[in-house]
Amino acid sequence: MRERRSAKERKTRETEIRVELDLDGRGTYEVSTGVAFFDHMLESFAKHALFDLRLAAKGDLAVDAHHTVEDVGIALGEAFRAALGSAEGIRRYASFVLPMAESKVEVAVDVSNRPYLVYRVDLANDRIGGFDVSLVEDFLYAFSQNAGLDLHVELRYGKSPHHVIEAVFKGLARALREAVEIDPRVEGLPSVKGAL
Ligand SMILES: [Mn+2]
Numbered sequence: 001m002r003e004r005r006s007a008k009e010r011k012t013r014e015t016e017i018r019v020e021l022d023l024d025g026r027g028t029y030e031v032s033t034g035v036a037f038f039d040h041m042l043e044s045f046a047k048h049a050l051f052d053l054r055l056a057a058k059g060d061l062a063v064d065a066h067h068t069v070e071d072v073g074i075a076l077g078e079a080f081r082a083a084l085g086s087a088e089g090i091r092r093y094a095s096f097v098l099p100m101a102e103s104k105v106e107v108a109v110d111v112s113n114r115p116y117l118v119y120r121v122d123l124a125n126d127r128i129g130g131f132d133v134s135l136v137e138d139f140l141y142a143f144s145q146n147a148g149l150d151l152h153v154e155l156r157y158g159k160s161p162h163h164v165i166e167a168v169f170k171g172l173a174r175a176l177r178e179a180v181e182i183d184p185r186v187e188g189l190p191s192v193k194g195a196l
Pocket of ligand 1: 162
């Protein structure tokens with residue numbers, strides 16, 4: 001099988017991002033975005049998806065974390081799509097219900113190349129270590145659009161914003177890990193249309 005890895009660089013006046021992604025990794029990571037809580041989430045994501053992720057971002061954090069978080073979503077999505085290539089042999093659909101302490105989050109994904117995001121996570125306008133939780137939706141939108149994912153994220157219940165957001169990233173990781181896994185019984189693309 002072809003190696004499913006990619007490297008992307010993305011530079012704008014607001015951010016400069018370098019990302020290397022291996023979908024058949026072991027969950028190793030080296031992440032620095034300048035936003036500590038976001039690093040923590042991306043590290044959890046790599047670890048639980050069993051992706052190897054190297055990601056360095058330098059953004060205009062003096063403005064706020066918005067540009068950095070959104071552009072990391074774009075760059076990571078582009079890297080995902082490039083690493084996936086034709087998507088031959090993958091399981092394509094997966095979902096995961098992830099508990100974290102008092103919180104529970106459901107993530108469902110279709111690696112369809114027809115991007116859509118449904119994000120039903122109502123958290124008060126909260127901050128975690130200076131990180132604005134509303135940025136998670138911006139990140140997921142940018143990531144799903146560029147990765148070509150139909151992505152559904154729903155908070156079943158939970159209290160701690162830290163636990164809820166961590167469950168979102170870990171649930172996404174586990175769902176994607178399964179969705180991009182090569183199923184030996186799948187011949188070619190998992191679509192009756194013959195295209196993804
Ligand atoms: Mn944590």
